[in-house]
Amino acid sequence: MNQNRGLDREDILHAILGAGLKPLPFSFYSRDTRTVACELLGTYMVRFSPEGTVCGRVVETEAYLGREDPACHSARGPTPRNAVMFGPAGRAYVYFIYGMYYCFNVTTEDEKTPAAVLLRALEPVAGIELMSRRRGTREIKKLCRGPGCLAQALGIDKEINGTSVVDGPVRFYPPLPHDLPGEIAVAPRVGITQAADWPLRYYLKGNPFVSRP
């Protein structure tokens, strides 16, 4: 992990923002959803808020393919909730679930394909104090493990829905050279009943911050 990367956790955010690195552009997201889900692994998800900036390295994602995917919220047509997926790529799709959690997705492809990638787990990188406060735990491994926990640690709620991930309050930055993602594992998605065996979950093999290794 970090001790082998030559940079301390908190330094990585400075390396990203201080070096003037640009967020991944809209063209990154307007591609095949599975490709985006894979290539988001190893990127840095950064949340800017009045309370501070926090950052985590993406280690686990899931692809939701659109109308032909029964598990995707867009499969049965547009509704107020899923409207963002029917818009352009590179927007946050945030929804409320189980009466107490939010899930964060980023839209992919184009207006004709209402698809998205769910962010399931991060390796905490910077803003550990703020994330710990939001989560009510100091255990780093539990800060961003699972989509509900991740959203809570980043202070994400329905206000984030529809915002741009290129110039909005949540953005993604490319992997750093010292920190390129290794081998990717593929598995069925978690917690769904429709299309339960479709292998659309992606995670970094062996990474201890993955929610379900």
Next chain:
DNA sequence: GATTGGATCGCCT
């Protein structure tokens, strides 16, 4: 207007 069940989590045994 009412009902149902969910892309979860944490605590219990």
Next chain:
DNA sequence: GGCGATCCAATCG
């Protein structure tokens, strides 16, 4: 492995 918390969107009438 099981279950309760707790809300709202979607569906049905």
